[in-house]
Amino acid sequence: MTAEAREWALPDDSETVRDALIAWYEADHREFPWRRTDDPYAILVSEVMSQQTQLGRVVEAWKEFLERWPTTADLAAADRAAVVGFWSDHSLGYNNRAKYLHEAAQQVETAYDGDVPESPAELQELMGVGPYTANAVASFAFNDGDAVVDTNVKRVLYRAFDVPDDDSAFETAARELMPDDRSRVWNNAIMELGGVACERTPRCDEAGCPWREWCTAYASGDFTAPDVPSQPSFEGSRRQFRGRVIATLREYEALELDTLGHRIRVDYAPDGEYGREWLHELLTDLESDGLVELDRNDDAFTVRLKQ
Incomplete structure (x- = not known):
């Protein structure tokens, strides 16, 4: 998709846009413990736990999980029933994620000599690790990932820059916006923007959104966004x-x-x-x-x- 062929465009002063977001994030952001480490195993655990689970619930579970199984070697040697039981006890969603995480740890030990692979392509070879999780781990652990595109990022791009509700368009926009060699801070920052400022009900001024001067939605007052299915209720599910x-x-x-x-x-x-x-x-x-x-x-x- 070329810039000439598409009907949307990012701001001409993209560097200023990038700097504004990074400065906003570095000045103040939610303090999740996995943001204070570059241990790829710890980050992988946080990403798997966070799938369709509120981050507030994940924090204590993540800490307890790593206290019990602090390395891939520890997890690989664990009894699978114990891992699945931990997952169930902490209401972390589908138990097959625990099974896959256990198998991924065994792969790391047997196929990668105990070192979590660094590239998104290699990370996807691990059991249960899809493109999004692989890219997130590569970004946050090794600062070597592509632009992350989740529902929060899509909402931001749709509102701010009129990026159409199309996966390829979102991926193109996210890739063009991300500064070179800064995937760790950038992906954290743009997801934070979608999580605390550009929520379904936006909090532009209250959260001090750094993109207000460029944002189409802020200028027009039209904060529609792609339909994002809400997480089904856990009770009775x-x-x-x-x-x-x-x-x-x-x-x-x-x-x-x-x-x-x-x-x-x-x-x-x-x-x-x-x-x-x-x-x-x-x-x-x-x-x-x-x-x-x-x-x-x-x-x-x-x-x-x-x-």
């Missing part, structure tokens, strides 16, 4: 009951289907809406993720954590 299954099975060697069902929800009824069919589907997903084992015997079976 499949994530919640997946976590309850794991937590319950940690207390018992094995449980029969109906016994497990009654222990994870008060409205469980074998033939009801939330009964055997519902629970079997939930357990099949957990089995596919390698988290539980089902010992089948005709229509009856028992469930246990996979070791």
